[in-house]
Amino acid sequence: MAEEREETELNTATTERQEPSARAATGESAAAVVELVGVTKTYPGEEESAVADVDLRIREGEFFSILGSSGSGKTTTLRMIAGFEQPTIGRVFLDGNDATDVPPYRRDVSTVFQNYALFPHMKVQANVAYPLKMSGVPRREIGPRVKEALERVSMAEYAKRLPHQLSGGQRQRVALARALIRGPRLLLLDEPLGALDLKLREEMLFVLKRLQREVGITFIYVTHDQGEALAMSDLMAVMNKGRIEQLATPAEIYAKPATSFVAGFIGKTNLLSCRHVEGNRAEAGSVPLILAEDPKQSQFTLSVRPESILIGTDCHSLPNRFVAEVSEVLFLGHEREVLAKIGDQRLMVRSQDLTVGPGDTIEFGWDPKEAVIVEATGG
Amino acid sequence: MSTITGEQAAAGEVTSPNRLWQSIKKFLALSPALVWIFVLVLLPNIFLILYSVWENDLGTISQNWTLDNYSSLFQSEVFKTLLKRTLIISLVSTTIATLIAYPLAYVVVTKFGRYKTIAALLIIIPLWVSYLMRVFAWKIILGEEGVLNGMLMSLGITDKPSEAFLYSTTTVIVALTYVAIPYIFLSTYTALDRIPRHYYEASSDCGASPWGTFRNVIWPLSRPGVAVGFAIGFVLTFGDYVTPAMVGGLEGTMLGSIVLQEFGNANNWPMGAGIGVVIAGAGLLVLAVVSLFTRLDARIE
Ligand SMILES: Nc1ncnc2c1ncn2[C@@H]1O[C@H](COP(=O)(O)OP(=O)(O)O)[C@@H](O)[C@H]1O
Ligand SMILES: [Mg+2]
Numbered sequence: 001m002a003e004e005r006e007e008t009e010l011n012t013a014t015t016e017r018q019e020p021s022a023r024a025a026t027g028e029s030a031a032a033v034v035e036l037v038g039v040t041k042t043y044p045g046e047e048e049s050a051v052a053d054v055d056l057r058i059r060e061g062e063f064f065s066i067l068g069s070s071g072s073g074k075t076t077t078l079r080m081i082a083g084f085e086q087p088t089i090g091r092v093f094l095d096g097n098d099a100t101d102v103p104p105y106r107r108d109v110s111t112v113f114q115n116y117a118l119f120p121h122m123k124v125q126a127n128v129a130y131p132l133k134m135s136g137v138p139r140r141e142i143g144p145r146v147k148e149a150l151e152r153v154s155m156a157e158y159a160k161r162l163p164h165q166l167s168g169g170q171r172q173r174v175a176l177a178r179a180l181i182r183g184p185r186l187l188l189l190d191e192p193l194g195a196l197d198l199k200l201r202e203e204m205l206f207v208l209k210r211l212q213r214e215v216g217i218t219f220i221y222v223t224h225d226q227g228e229a230l231a232m233s234d235l236m237a238v239m240n241k242g243r244i245e246q247l248a249t250p251a252e253i254y255a256k257p258a259t260s261f262v263a264g265f266i267g268k269t270n271l272l273s274c275r276h277v278e279g280n281r282a283e284a285g286s287v288p289l290i291l292a293e294d295p296k297q298s299q300f301t302l303s304v305r306p307e308s309i310l311i312g313t314d315c316h317s318l319p320n321r322f323v324a325e326v327s328e329v330l331f332l333g334h335e336r337e338v339l340a341k342i343g344d345q346r347l348m349v350r351s352q353d354l355t356v357g358p359g360d361t362i363e364f365g366w367d368p369k370e371a372v373i374v375e376a377t378g379g
Numbered sequence: 380m381s382t383i384t385g386e387q388a389a390a391g392e393v394t395s396p397n398r399l400w401q402s403i404k405k406f407l408a409l410s411p412a413l414v415w416i417f418v419l420v421l422l423p424n425i426f427l428i429l430y431s432v433w434e435n436d437l438g439t440i441s442q443n444w445t446l447d448n449y450s451s452l453f454q455s456e457v458f459k460t461l462l463k464r465t466l467i468i469s470l471v472s473t474t475i476a477t478l479i480a481y482p483l484a485y486v487v488v489t490k491f492g493r494y495k496t497i498a499a500l501l502i503i504i505p506l507w508v509s510y511l512m513r514v515f516a517w518k519i520i521l522g523e524e525g526v527l528n529g530m531l532m533s534l535g536i537t538d539k540p541s542e543a544f545l546y547s548t549t550t551v552i553v554a555l556t557y558v559a560i561p562y563i564f565l566s567t568y569t570a571l572d573r574i575p576r577h578y579y580e581a582s583s584d585c586g587a588s589p590w591g592t593f594r595n596v597i598w599p600l601s602r603p604g605v606a607v608g609f610a611i612g613f614v615l616t617f618g619d620y621v622t623p624a625m626v627g628g629l630e631g632t633m634l635g636s637i638v639l640q641e642f643g644n645a646n647n648w649p650m651g652a653g654i655g656v657v658i659a660g661a662g663l664l665v666l667a668v669v670s671l672f673t674r675l676d677a678r679i680e
Contacts, residue, residue, distance in 0.1 A: 082584060083583075084580050084583075103583070105583045105584070105585075105587055105588055110584060110585075111580075111584045113577055113581060115577060117575075117577040117580070117581035118581075119581070119582070119595075119596055120600070121599050130582075130585050130587075130595070134582075134585055134586040134587040134588075134591055135586045178585065179584075182586065
């Protein structure tokens with residue numbers, strides 16, 4: 001049942017994804033809040049591009065995540081959207097207008113900085129009032145709006161404190177209130193939960209999601225934490241070495257990773273390098289496999305998630321079925337992670353059977369539909 | 380020290396003899412510094428004040444308490460004129476120097492990127508040139524045989540060398556401004572350099588123009604550095620006597636010059652000490668005013 005639901009979600013995702021690009025092709029860009037076209041950023045004096053040839057289209061009201069490991073170019077991408085960096089090549093569109101050369105203070109974009117960047121000499125209320133003051137909102141309107149904004153993040157009682165008198169989580173909330181008070185079209189969050197401990201982090205995830213739903217602003221959320229990205233996003237981009245490896249819904253990215261990098265980065269997976277034999281048959285090393293469909297290349301990588309591998313009697317009806325020797329077992333509490341050897345291949349499977357130990361033989365297999373052919377990632 | 384803190388933590392509370400012992404220890408640890416402060420700062424000033432309340436007896440000092448030195452000082456028209464002039468010269472040149480040095484530091488910090496250190500060094504290098512050399516440089520530029528006169532004559536603006544550029548209040552102000560600039564630059568540069576990039580960005584992100592960012596964020600955060608720089612510049616120029624002696628002439632004489640006179644030719648040490656106390660007092664007064672601007676309830680991270 002769960003599979004079926006994933007399937008349908010996946011389908012809608014694919015159609016949704018095609019729609020914007022089709023619209024871009026006809027030159028219409030009405031609903032895109034942000035659009036990056038062929039953006040490359042090379043910092044002066046650097047050989048490699050921090051961001052390379054990125055195309056992005058983010059629509060109104062979306063919770064969009066950029067996921068990638070440290071140094072993959074997430075912050076640089078965000079800074080180009082905010083206007084702190086200029087792309088070396090390419091254009092940045094905001095609301096359909098070319099904003100590439102527009103300075104940050106003329107962009108209707110707010111940022112929650114990785115280190116919050118609250119002004120240290122201003123009280124919490126002055127910090128939150130600052131964007132209103134700068135955009136010339138009459139003084140008597142500012143007070144109530146600041147109060148409301150602070151209440152929304154449960155920080156009203158700290159209005160008279162200075163930033164250094166707050167804890168990390170409290171600063172985070174103030175930074176959020178400051179970023180949201182003008183009601184920007186777009187909110188950029190650069191690893192906003194990075195400095196918080198686990199419990200606060202989970203709490204803030206809920207706060208963020210609730211705020212986004214309440215205010216209906218487009219969020220671009222940068223993180224290196226796949227869990228956060230999967231949980232929060234409507235759409236997400238996985239970045240690696242300055243490039244977008246895949247742009248899709250979390251469900252699609254999880255179920256159908258486009259590249260071996262994505263497959264390896266999101267959750268655990270088995271990556272098998274395979275050779276096409278004929279029809280839907282292939283070989284991983286010396287191990288024969290059945291595929292769901294004919295592969296297009298003669299050499300390819302297959303991703304099989306441990307949780308789609310069934311063990312014991314469950315796998316008897318499956319076309320891919322193996323008897324393997326257990327080489328290592330890792331106890332994870334509710335289950336065991338088992339490293340099993342078939343021929344010259346090693347696969348990771350999950351087992352609820354607590355008696356499995358090294359040297360035992362187990363039987364397992366998977367439905368060909370659960371295995372995904374991914375592009376090999378260069379490097 | 381660390382073992383004591385450990386014991387305290389274990390005991391849960393600090394007993395008072397223990398605390399007393401702690402303060403004594405702290406005091407002892409500081410004592411070399413305290414001795415230095417006493418010898419180098421307090422002692423000379425105590426002597427200065429003592430001399431100023433002793434009697435001058437035809438060039439020798441008799442240790443009778445008196446306030447005559449001060450009363451005759453403040454009755455003297457010459458002294459009052461000089462005090463006023465010194466204050467004006469010093470405040471004007473320090474203000475001009477601040478108005479030049481601070482924007483300069485701002486431009487260097489914000490616009491020079493990774494070359495800012497080199498740019499800062501180029502500006503401070505005049506500090507390394509000997510003081511006398513610098514004053515002589517001004518003489519070469521402003522004097523009768525100087526560069527400025529030569530230029531004006533060759534351009535046909537004047538037909539004979541003018542003495543007006545040297546030996547005037549203006550000359551002293553120009554020279555003292557030049558003396559103060561590097562110090563104020565150093566102080567303001569340090570203050571501006573401590574402000575992280577992300578405050579500029581956050582302000583811009585909040586919709587503030589560069590001017591708005593400067594006025595609301597950068598200026599308040601760097602103001603203490605400006606105040607300290609101003610104070611240093613003031614103290615430096617207020618007590619100066621070399622510059623006025625070299626380029627000031629009669630019109631440019633300052634208080635420092637007559638301190639020199641009283642201790643030297645006039646051989647009236649108590650009077651000289653009195654003027655010294657007035658100079659130090661004026662310096663303290665300015666520092667007190669300035670310290671109102673150095674308060675910053677903020678911690679820059
Ligand atoms: N100001 C800069 N100058 C030079 N290189 C930079 C600068 N900022 C980032 N980089 C480089 O660009 C790459 C991408 O950095 P960044 O966008 O910060 O990645 P992420 O946010 O994903 O960790 C990294 O290799 C980093 O070293
Ligand atoms: Mg980053």
